[in-house]
Amino acid sequence: MSTVTGVNDHTFDASIPYTVITSNAMSSDAQYNGRAVADVAVINTTAAHEQAYLKASNADTLDVFGVAVAISADGNTIATASTVEASAATGIGGNQADNSAPSSGAVYIYTRSGTSWSQQAYVKASNAEAGDGFGSSLALSADGNTLVVGALSEASGALGVGGNQSDNAAPASGAAYVFRRTGITWSQQAYLKASNTFGGAQFAAAVSLSAAGDVLAVGSASERSGARGVDGNQSDRSFMSAGAVYMFRFASGAWMQEAYVKASNTDAGDTFGVSLALSGDGLTLAVSAFSEDSNAVGPGGEQADNSYSNSGAVYLFHRDAAWHQTDYIKASNTGLEDRFGSRVALSSDGHTLAVAAWQEASNALGINGDQMDNSGPSPGAIYVFNLGSTWSQQAYIKSSAPGQFFGAALSLTPDGNSLAVGASLSNGEVVDIGNPSSAITQTGALFLLRRAGGAWSQNAVIRSRFPSGGDAFASTCAIANDGHTIVVGAAREDGSAAGTDESDNSLTDSGAVFIFVDE
16 A cells, blocks of 8 residues: 555555646645655545446447446446447447448447446437437436437438438438337337427437436527527527427327427527436426526526626426426626536436536636636536525535536436536546656546535546546546446547457547446
């Protein structure tokens, strides 16, 4: 064992690499294995350990496997996507070796038995074609038996549920596909399009599913209608990239659209629907518009002002007899280009909301630091809101490490008490026993935070055992109900095969998925 001496001493196994994250929190006399490591703030001695290292069963250069991930409630089923995968196969279990349809996309489903993971299915669209980007968004029901896959560049001009899939009259209109598992067998249940399909709308760039898998929200951030509120005029094309959300419900054995949802202050370029989240019962919906321009601060502010470009906003909706907007939420330090709403996550009861602003520029570190200092080299922040009689901000969370895109990925447990935050360009210094230390920038990190008694604290920082700059580690993540099984995507990782040498970098941007268990 080796020991870091100085402030916050740590003792740990010296036989494996550890990540040192630098700041100004420790005294200059801190030591690691006899070597001075001044300004060490966090050392990755977390109890979280890597349980699996997964690669696509047909891993190939530039496939970006892991670009989207989803996990079941029990943590035993995961889905991950490769939007650039090139097979022309259709349906379940087709020919993976064919590369005749570039960027058609594929989804891979894995299941866990004990501590071992195995691939259960290889999933393609029923109308797989080059450039469709199948897998651009993913959602799993709590039991893992319903899977929704978005393909934001799918080109059919069909409308609604079950239309003509072979028509390519509307390039990049987008589609969503619903799959069901019976036993261990997967099959496609539905093919969904917008009720106002048009080219470039990118329907299904974001999807969210209720716990039971019977309510589905589909985001289309490039939708162009100038309508406001629920079920307005869908045929208008006057507001480029205003954005919309489409609500679907499964009842009596079939899917149907039940609502067309727009912001209360719809404006061109707002990208409403870029990220969204449903409560467990499917009755509360959070929708972000990270390009919204209001200068309002906090919940319930003035929506009409457009003086803060790309500051971003989040909208809350609830379904009683019908869907209606209940709240409009902004950051507590609204700023130009902050992109508040780049990711959103919602607890099962709909009372805890986490919002990422991946370009927020405060120089603060950790929990509830100074929000007003915009000198930081480490953009990105998370805002946690809690619903009592009204919404109020509970925490303002920054990375404890230098780097960028804190909030690139975001996942919240159903109880709202565990939060996984990806920072795909986080920096770190790798310390390897017996070898000189080396600084590696933009390695990426996953930050695990816990809430107890209304207060948030950082529980763990998780990094790849063999970090490499540009791997996009933690650009996606998903956390199981218990808060202890975490899926982390690294879409630009370069390894060649699953379960082998993770230090191998022979397959550029093939992508990987890591399963961590925090004990």
